Amino acid sequence: ARTTEDTARLLQYVRFQSRNFENILTWGSGPDSTPDTVYSVEYKRYGEKEWLAKAGCQRTTQKYCNLTMETGNLTELYYAQVTAVSPGRKHDSKKTDRFSSLQHTTIKPPDVTCIPKVRSIQMLIHPTFTPIRSEDGHQLTLEEIFRDLFYHLELRVNHTYQMHLEGKQREYEFLGLTPDTEFLGAITILAPMWSKESAPYMCRVKTLPDRTW
Amino acid sequence: FGPCRVEGVVLSELWEAFWAAKSTVQNQDDITSVRLLKPQILQDVSDAESCYLVHSLLKFYLNTVFKNYHSKIAKFKTLKSFSSLANNFLVIASKLQPSKDKDMLSISESAHRRFMLFCRAFKQMDTEAALVKAFGEVDILLTWMQKFYQL
Amino acid sequence: VAVLPAPQNLTVLSTNMKHLLMWNPVAQPMETVFYSVEYQGEFESLYMSHVWIPSSQCSPTSGLACDITDDVIATVPYNFRVRATLGSRTSAWSTLEHPFNRNSTVLTAPRMEVTEHGLHLVIKLEDLGPQFEFRVVYWRREPGTMEHIKVVKNGDIPVHLETMEPGAVYCVKAQALVKLIGRHSAFSQTQCVEMPEESLPLAL
Numbered sequence: 001a002r003t004t005e006d007t008a009r010l011l012q013y014v015r016f017q018s019r020n021f022e023n024i025l026t027w028g029s030g031p032d033s034t035p036d037t038v039y040s041v042e043y044k045r046y047g048e049k050e051w052l053a054k055a056g057c058q059r060t061t062q063k064y065c066n067l068t069m070e071t072g073n074l075t076e077l078y079y080a081q082v083t084a085v086s087p088g089r090k091h092d093s094k095k096t097d098r099f100s101s102l103q104h105t106t107i108k109p110p111d112v113t114c115i116p117k118v119r120s121i122q123m124l125i126h127p128t129f130t131p132i133r134s135e136d137g138h139q140l141t142l143e144e145i146f147r148d149l150f151y152h153l154e155l156r157v158n159h160t161y162q163m164h165l166e167g168k169q170r171e172y173e174f175l176g177l178t179p180d181t182e183f184l185g186a187i188t189i190l191a192p193m194w195s196k197e198s199a200p201y202m203c204r205v206k207t208l209p210d211r212t213w
Numbered sequence: 214f215g216p217c218r219v220e221g222v223v224l225s226e227l228w229e230a231f232w233a234a235k236s237t238v239q240n241q242d243d244i245t246s247v248r249l250l251k252p253q254i255l256q257d258v259s260d261a262e263s264c265y266l267v268h269s270l271l272k273f274y275l276n277t278v279f280k281n282y283h284s285k286i287a288k289f290k291t292l293k294s295f296s297s298l299a300n301n302f303l304v305i306a307s308k309l310q311p312s313k314d315k316d317m318l319s320i321s322e323s324a325h326r327r328f329m330l331f332c333r334a335f336k337q338m339d340t341e342a343a344l345v346k347a348f349g350e351v352d353i354l355l356t357w358m359q360k361f362y363q364l
Numbered sequence: 365v366a367v368l369p370a371p372q373n374l375t376v377l378s379t380n381m382k383h384l385l386m387w388n389p390v391a392q393p394m395e396t397v398f399y400s401v402e403y404q405g406e407f408e409s410l411y412m413s414h415v416w417i418p419s420s421q422c423s424p425t426s427g428l429a430c431d432i433t434d435d436v437i438a439t440v441p442y443n444f445r446v447r448a449t450l451g452s453r454t455s456a457w458s459t460l461e462h463p464f465n466r467n468s469t470v471l472t473a474p475r476m477e478v479t480e481h482g483l484h485l486v487i488k489l490e491d492l493g494p495q496f497e498f499r500v501v502y503w504r505r506e507p508g509t510m511e512h513i514k515v516v517k518n519g520d521i522p523v524h525l526e527t528m529e530p531g532a533v534y535c536v537k538a539q540a541l542v543k544l545i546g547r548h549s550a551f552s553q554t555q556c557v558e559m560p561e562e563s564l565p566l567a568l
Contacts, residue, residue: 047248075252077353079245098239103232103352152517161486161522176483176527193359195225221439221467221546230437280411292417293437300405300438 008032010084010092011039018105020142021072021130025057025065025080030092037086041065046077046098059085068131074102074145107142107198110151112187114203118179118210123187123203125151125170143168146191154200156184179210217264219308222301224359230297231351237291239349244342249334250350254327255357263361264311265324270331270354271306275299277335278347285344298351368392368455371399371446376432376460378469380492381542383436385422386429390448390455398424398449402457403432406440409463416445424449439545441465471549474498474519474540478555484524485534485557491520497541499548502526505533505556515541531561 009030017024025041041057044050057065071078081095108128115122132140143149155163155174165172177183186200258266279299286292311321335343371387378384390397401419408415422430436442441463448455475490489498498516502525503509516523516538528534535556540549 044245046245047251049246075256075356077248095245097236098245098349100352100356102356103228157481157484157524160481161484161488161524163484163524164516178482193224195228221544223544226437226544275407275411279407283412283415293420293435296405296408296417297437299407299411300440303405303407303410304438304440 008086008090008092010037010086010090011082011094014080014082014094014096016067016071016080016096016099016104018099018101020108020128021068021101021105021132021145023066023068023071023099023101023105025067025082025096027063027082027094029063030084032086032090032092033084034086035061037061037084039063040083040085041067041080042083043067043070043078043080045073046079051081054080071099071101072132074132076100102145102194105196107189107191107196109199109201110187110189112185112201112203114185114205116205116207118208119177120173120175121155121177121183121185121205121207123153123172123174123185125172125187127170128189142189142191146194146196148193149189149191152188152190154186154188156186177207179207182206217268217309217311219305221308222304224355227298227301227355228352230294230301231355234291234294235349235352238345241285241345242342242349244338244346247334247338247346248350248353249331249343249346250353250357251330251334254330255353258324258327258357259320260361261317262320262324262327264309265321266327267358267361268306268309268311269324269328271302271309273328273332274302274347274351274354275306278344281340282344282348285341295348368397368448368450368453370455370458371448372458374444374446374458374460376444376464378464378466380472380540381433381466381469381495381544382493383432383464383466383469384429385432385444385446385460387446387458389428390450392450395450396426398426399428399430399446400424400449401430401432401444401446403435403442403444405438405442406463409441409443419444436464436466439465439467467545467547469542469545471540471542471547473550473552474538476536476538476552476555477522478536478557479522480528480557480559483528483530483559485526485528485536486522486524487516487536487538488522489516489519489538491518492540494518495542495544497543498538499541500525500536500538501551502534502536504529505535528559530559533558 010033011030012028014027017026038059041054042051078099079095083093085091111126113124128142129139150168153165153172163174185203188200189198369390373388376385401422402416404416420434443463444460445457447457477488479486500514501511503511533556535554537551537554539551
């Protein structure tokens with residue numbers, strides 16, 4: 001982030017934080033700011049001239065602003081700018097780096113249901129909807145945005161070895177397990193073309209006892 | 214890229230190279246109200262047309278942008294990114310063989326018109342500023358190229 | 365002041381995508397000679413042949429070899445040059461006779477360890493780095509059997525291949541794949557594991 005005219009140091013770290021395309025602008029107060037410093041946010045598309053004021057983030061004391069809807073076009077790049085004003089007519093203004101949600105967003109762990117059986121464990125991965133809408137208005141899932149997205153499932157067997165399953169479908173089952181035994185599952189979303197990998201969803205599961213004779 | 218096939222290039226390597234220098238390069242570009250690779254240049258490009266367009270763009274980047282941008286590189290980190298991008302663009306460009314068939318004439322002309330939009334925007338700027346802007350827009354180019362990447 | 369001789373016999377040794385540039389020492393008794401390594405990719409040699417880039421690891425170094433793996437970041441021919449420095453004296457550049465391309469790296473058959481854990485057939489492969497995947501082929505040793513294939517992404521974790529039948533023999537072999545250069549290694553030696561006969565549950 002770079003300073004346009006630095007009459008006072010009221011701002012620092014003006015940047016986007018993006019997770020699953022939820023784009024939040026955040027910033028920190030500078031060494032000269034005071035509790036009654038107020039902040040106003042503007043944004044614009046890269047390549048356009050005018051800055052647009054973000055309603056709801058004008059003369060606010062909070063240090064974040066949700067710009068998800070304003071930065072939701074995946075083929076566009078954006079800038080956001082924060083102007084801080086402090087009593088005594090001191091002010092400061094800083095702009096973000098060029099922002100592309102496709103490049104910058106991180107992927108949250110998937111939502112998974114782990115279902116233990118006697119000699120297997122089933123894992124059902126639920127779709128992840130994003131705030132991004134298609135031209136016909138329906139909410140896009142991560143799978144629809146990242147064509148190469150796939151799931152990687154690991155089942156750790158008593159710290160000795162792992163069972164791996166992988167694919168684009170959402171239902172998996174680890175077979176051939178020992179009854180009445182605890183396992184640790186880790187399920188990750190990957191989009192390799194964008195070098196994106198979510199943190200794992202973890203589930204600790206115990207297979208059911210075998211009551212057959 | 215439609216009829217053209219390129220193998221042996223992993224796009225994530227190009228992304229990593231660009232991301233290493235992105236902040237430095239894009240912050241050298243103060244003209245945020247101008248975009249060279251405008252949406253209308255890259256939108257709705259057919260597979261068949263993509264080979265012509267990517268070939269023209271990569272050649273331009275090699276012969277004009279990278280060739281002249283090199284002298285502006287101060288940081289070693291940017292130098293490595295630059296070299297990786299330039300050499301990988303060279304690999305892609307050398308493997309692209311746009312068809313010269315007559316029945317492809319209208320498609321190649323359409324690609325040429327799109328490419329000229331980019332060239333005109335480039336030439337309307339001060340050369341130094343245009344070089345910096347074009348290098349800073351490699352991410353737009355990679356994002357578009359990625360659409361044609363076969364899994 | 366005597367001119368410092370240039371280093372001789374530059375060669376590149378490349379195995380499993382690890383590339384090492386080596387050269388002969390410049391003999392200077394009782395002195396430590398330093399060496400600087402520079403490179404240019406095909407783009408630099410075609411478009412700006414005057415431009416050489418300092419190696420990220422060895423500019424300078426007192427050793428006689430330089431790990432150039434991080435410098436070779438595209439599948440194109442790379443030129444390398446080395447010169448010696450002793451105090452204020454610097455030798456001429458000595459250039460690699462033939463440009464090096466990473467697609468010429470030697471890919472060795474991967475080391476692997478096949479074990480059984482209860483009824484699970486488990487394989488552990490050597491970790492060759494992020495550019496490597498492994499194609500693992502396994503089958504049950506019996507007439508007319510079918511081969512199964514599994515691609516294992518990273519080597520350092522033991523991975524389950526199959527849940528086996530008691531008393532059966534299962535065989536495994538593996539090869540390393542490098543997408544970056546579109547090549548693979550030879551298959552490793554086949555290893556077979558015999559599953560113990562199942563112990564009958566205690567009758568009540």
